[in-house]
Structures are given as structure tokens and as C-alpha cells.
């Protein structure tokens with residue numbers, strides 16, 4: 001499979017300090033790829049460079065093999081971008097704005113109508129085509145922003161914190177739409193919300209302090225830390241001291257009269273130990289599950305390493 005987006009040793013400094021340093025990654029397959037990082041990590045800087053809004057201090061960006069420095073116009077034709085603040089004209093209707101966006105994207109005059117209709121269809125805004133953008137809700141404005149990013153059917157769609165500022169219902173709708181867009185395009189989506197990346201993304205690139213600290217599938221990110229706790233439901237819940245007697249158990253947290261979380265270290269047979277003890281002491285174990293590391297824990301651990 002050939003590489004669609006290749007970012008090579010990208011570094012940028014606004015003044016003296018480096019905002020990003022040696023960022024490299026390649027994406028070949030459609031799907032949503034998460035760019036995760038806390039505020040100020042360097043997500044927007046990376047995205048702005050890929051999209052050509054900002055010129056990098058060092059490094060290269062290739063889109064379908066075209067170096068953005070060599071032919072920025074051709075490279076940009078294969079990119080769609082929704083910046084953190086959507087570039088909307090509030091006094092335009094949705095139709096007027098998307099027609100203008102199609103023009104900016106060099107879509108042939110004869111193909112504009114169809115492109116606008118398709119983009120509105122895909123983003124579910126066709127019924128608002130004659131409405132002024134200023135009279136749309138935040139969620140619908142964001143859809144218009146996404147429509148302008150896909151109107152020219154780019155290979156790569158870059159969405160910078162696209163759910164920021166939306167209410168919970170709008171967030172659910174926007175995520176559904178982003179998933180759909182990911183079926184046809186490579187979507188590079190930035191967020192500082194771990195759960196959002198976890199819900200939406202196949203792969204994850206995490207940056208902290210301007211450097212990549214993790215880049216792999218979402219599954220390996222979630223499995224990064226070994227399980228360190230089990231959740232157990234028991235009818236006759238034992239006292240904390242009883243559980244602490246089990247080999248490897250370091251801490252017990254009682255969540256209710258029937259449920260507890262048992263933390264352990266260096267005991268890969270913890271479930272067997274709890275089951276055996278339950279049978280011996282009639283704790284009447286009903287359920288026991290190893291807990292995968294919480295995304296937040298992985299995030300904290302990786303952030304510390306950077």
C-alpha cells in the first residue's frame with residue numbers, strides 16, 4: 001500500500017524555542033488517526049504545517065508523493081482542512097459559502113453545483129442550504145466547516161479539535177459524521193480529549209512537548225500498561241485484611257457492599273488466587289474481570305517519559 005501522507009522530521013520554532021521537533025509519521029490507509037496531546041503540545045503547529053498555513057523551519061511533508069515545498073498548490077488540492085476556528089462567513093448562506101469554497105479549491109465551474117450538493121449531503125446540511133451561517137447552531141456550523149474540508153474529495157482531511165465548544169448532543173453527532181468521513185478519507189484529527197480519540201481512532205500519534213511519544217494502533221495504546229487491577233463482585237465481601245493476604249495484592253478499594261477493586265503487582269495469576277480464596281472462605285464470587293489500564297494512566301505515563 002502506498003503512503004498517502006508522509007511527515008518527515010518536521011520541526012518548527014516560532015521564535016527561539018522549538019514548538020515541535022522531529023515529528024515523523026506515515027499514513028497509507030483511510031480511517032481516523034488521532035493526534036493526541038495536551039494543550040500546547042504542538043498539535044495545531046503540526047496540522048498547520050501539513051495544511052500549508054505555516055511554513056516549517058525544518059523537515060518535509062509529502063502528500064501522495066508530492067513534496068509540499070515543491071508543488072504546494074498540487075499538494076493542497078489533496079488536502080482538506082478544518083482549523084480550530086472554522087473559516088466561516090456568517091453572512092453567507094450555506095450554499096453560497098460552499099460554492100465559494102469549491103471555487104477556492106479549483107473545482108471546475110461546471111462541477112461546482114454537484115460538488116456542493118454532495119458535500120451538503122454527506123454532512124447532513126442539505127436542508128439548511130439557504131440558511132445564513134450566522135443562524136445555524138454550533139453543531140451545524142461545524143458541519144459546514146467539515147463540508148468545506150471535503151468538498152474537493154481530498155485524500156487527507158485534517159480536523160483540528162473539531163468537537164471543541166460543542167454541546168454533548170452535538171459532540172455525538174459530530175463524531176458520527178467524522179467516522180463516516182473516515183470511511184472514505186484519511187482523517188487526521190487532533191484532540192486533547194483521550195476518550196474522544198479512543199472512541200474514534202484506529203491509530204494514535206501522541207505528542208508531548210513537541211515530540212512524538214507514542215505512535216501505534218489504538219489497541220496497543222490501550223494495552224500499553226499491563227493490567228494492574230481486577231474488579232470483583234462477591235456476595236459475602238471479605239474484609240480488606242483478608243484480601244491483602246493474597247499474594248501480590250497491594251490495595252483494595254470497596255466500590256459497594258458487593259463490589260471491590262483489587263490492585264496487584266507481579267501476580268499474573270491474580271484471578272485464580274481470588275477464585276481459590278473465594279471457594280475456600282465462601283466469599284461467593286459472582287464476577288471477576290481484569291481491568292485494562294485506563295487511557296488516562298497511559299497518557300500520564302507517556303507524558304512523563306517525554
Ligand SMILES: Nc1ncnc2c1ncn2[C@@H]1O[C@H](COP(=O)(O)OP(=O)(O)OP(=O)(O)O)[C@@H](O)[C@H]1O
Pocket residue numbers: 014015019037038039040041042043044045046192
Ligand atoms: N503563533 C505563535 N507564536 C509563538 N509561539 C506559538 C505560536 N503558536 C503556538 N505557539 C507555541 O508553540 C507550542 C505548540 O503550540 P500548539 O498551538 O501547536 O499546541 P496545541 O497542541 O495545538 O495546543 P492547543 O490544544 O492549546 O491548541 C506552544 O508552546 C505554543 O505556546
